[in-house]
Amino acid sequence: MNRARRFFRAGWLGWTCWALLAVSLRSPLAAAEEATKTDGSSRVYEVRKVLDVPYYQGADADPAKHKLDLYLPKDQQDFPVIFFVHGGAWRHGDKTGFLGFYGQLASSWARHGLGVVVTNYRLSPSVMHPEHIKDVARAFAWTHANIGKYGGRADQIFVSGHSAGGHLVALLATDESYLKAQGLSLKAIRGAIPLSGVYRIEADGHMYDTMFGEDADTRRDASPVCRACSDAPPFLIIYADHDLAMCNKRYAEEFCTALKEHKASVTSLEVPDRNHVTLLLKAASDADPVKPSENQDDIPGDSTASTHDSPLTTHSSKVVGRLAPSPTGAQHVGNARTYLIAWLAARSRAGRVVLRIEDIDSPRVKPGAAQGALDDLRWLGLDWDEGPIFQSDRLALYESALRLLQDKELVYPCTCRRSDVERAASAPHAEHEGPAYPGTCAHRKVADAANLGDRPFAWRFRVKAETVEYVDGLGGPDTPVWPDKSVWPPINWPW
Numbered sequence: 316m317n318r319a320r321r322f323f324r325a326g327w328l329g330w331t332c333w334a335l336l337a338v339s340l341r342s343p344l345a346a347a348e349e350a351t352k353t354d355g356s357s358r359v360y361e362v363r364k365v366l367d368v369p370y371y372q373g374a375d376a377d378p379a380k381h382k383l384d385l386y387l388p389k390d391q392q393d394f395p396v397i398f399f400v401h402g403g404a405w406r407h408g409d410k411t412g413f414l415g416f417y418g419q420l421a422s423s424w425a426r427h428g429l430g431v432v433v434t435n436y437r438l439s440p441s442v443m444h445p446e447h448i449k450d451v452a453r454a455f456a457w458t459h460a461n462i463g464k465y466g467g468r469a470d471q472i473f474v475s476g477h478s479a480g481g482h483l484v485a486l487l488a489t490d491e492s493y494l495k496a497q498g499l500s501l502k503a504i505r506g507a508i509p510l511s512g513v514y515r516i517e518a519d520g521h522m523y524d525t526m527f528g529e530d531a532d533t534r535r536d537a538s539p540v541c542r543a544c545s546d547a548p549p550f551l552i553i554y555a556d557h558d559l560a561m562c563n564k565r566y567a568e569e570f571c572t573a574l575k576e577h578k579a580s581v582t583s584l585e586v587p588d589r590n591h592v593t594l595l596l597k598a599a600s601d602a603d604p605v606k607p608s609e610n611q612d613d614i615p616g617d618s619t620a621s622t623h624d625s626p627l628t629t630h631s632s633k634v635v636g637r638l639a640p641s642p643t644g645a646q647h648v649g650n651a652r653t654y655l656i657a658w659l660a661a662r663s664r665a666g667r668v669v670l671r672i673e674d675i676d677s678p679r680v681k682p683g684a685a686q687g688a689l690d691d692l693r694w695l696g697l698d699w700d701e702g703p704i705f706q707s708d709r710l711a712l713y714e715s716a717l718r719l720l721q722d723k724e725l726v727y728p729c730t731c732r733r734s735d736v737e738r739a740a741s742a743p744h745a746e747h748e749g750p751a752y753p754g755t756c757a758h759r760k761v762a763d764a765a766n767l768g769d770r771p772f773a774w775r776f777r778v779k780a781e782t783v784e785y786v787d788g789l790g791g792p793d794t795p796v797w798p799d800k801s802v803w804p805p806i807n808w809p810w
């Protein structure tokens with residue numbers, strides 16, 4: 316850390332860039348909430364967005380991939396600029412990012428006075444190297460030529476990117492040929508900050524075939540570690556202590572050494588307790604968007620920011636998400652996906668995360684599975700602010716909620732077996748959700764439960780027959796089939 320601080324102080328962007336990186340690696344995205352105009356004392360700016368700007372309009376231009384987004388501190392002039400390239404193994408992703416993450420990251424930086432450009436580029440398998448880097452060079456050249464019109468300084472453009480994006484900005488900042496083709500030189504880049512980047516495309520193995528082909532010379536020329544040169548701009552190379560194998564300390568330090576051998580100005584920074592993904596995502600993990608960092612004394616102006624005074628904090632603390640593992644066996648990759656979405660949905664809005672163990676399906680609960688789920692969540696790098704709460708400790712709460720539903724006749728006793736439902740169902744339904752309940756028992760009232768004798772029954776929600784339209788945050792507009800769902804008991808009937 317100290318080396319990095321000296322580097323920034325002595326070098327290029329001084330405290331501004333370091334402060335923003337420090338903030339973004341610790342708390343940042345939190346600051347990602349949209350509404351943010353504060354008084355001048357805290358140096359937080361309103362963000363102006365200019366989206367989907369075409370940076371290349373040749374005959375072969377791609378209508379989606381040859382576009383970039385601008386995030387600018389509103390009404391400001393002469394601000395430095397970060398040119399950011401997304402990750403996704405050269406095959407996936409875009410400038411918006413998962414759940415809008417890149418946009419939020421860019422907004423949080425712009426709020427602190429930086430201009431941010433986030434670019435798309437064509438992906439494999441549609442194209443192969445060197446088309447990705449050629450697009451990145453085009454987008455950079457557009458930025459260099461045009462950012463002045465938006466208030467940014469063309470002589471203060473820093474390049475950054477995550478994963479494959481880290482590779483692309485590292486290559487852009489070491490192999491001058493791509494900028495030369497755009498009429499620029501490496502001098503156009505004020506500094507480079509690759510995050511968990513790939514610096515060597517290994518000559519053997521098939522992992523890179525789709526993106527770089529099988530030719531060893533091509534792969535070498537596509538490797539920033541082989542293009543290190545004395546003209547390279549200052550580098551800050553950031554990686555996680557638990558990074559992916561192809562992006563880990565070994566490769567990052569190899570690249571760092573290669574740059575040093577050419578007398579380039581370079582610093583590396585290993586971030587503890589992070590993996591390849593959380594290095595970036597943790598930027599959103601702190602519920603306090605303007606929390607002073609331990610380097611607060613390096614950040615003039617920000618020291619006036621108070622957690623309790625922040626309208627962001629007040630607003631966003633309403634968001635509460637949960638991680639809800641069922642301790643019925645080992646966790647699998649589908650669970651990991653669900654946890655990541657739930658965690659990110661809360662963290663990206665500076666929300667709280669609660670961990671709740673879904674252990675009331677008691678016949679299926681397996682000893683040790685709850686602890687296993689906790690271990691897996693920690694291994695994934697996900698954290699929580701409250702819990703674990705065990706549902707089995709809260710049965711009285713559920714019982715009182717059920718009474719409430721019964722008092723309002725919002726539930727009814729259902730004696731159907733699963734096979735009955737499958738046979739009777741005729742409504743269209745999503746296959747993975749099973750058949751829609753046909754309403755066989757919907758004529759019953761709550762009081763009828765007393766007349767069912769020994770017949771086992773479940774309480775089912777009484778759902779109005781109406782269309783409910785909504786916009787799914789991930790999937791877009793949707794009109795679901797909404798059958799009456801079983802409320803209680805929470806077990807799968809054994810027949």
Ligand SMILES: [Zn+2]
Pocket residue numbers: 728729730731754755756757
């Ligand atoms: Zn029924």
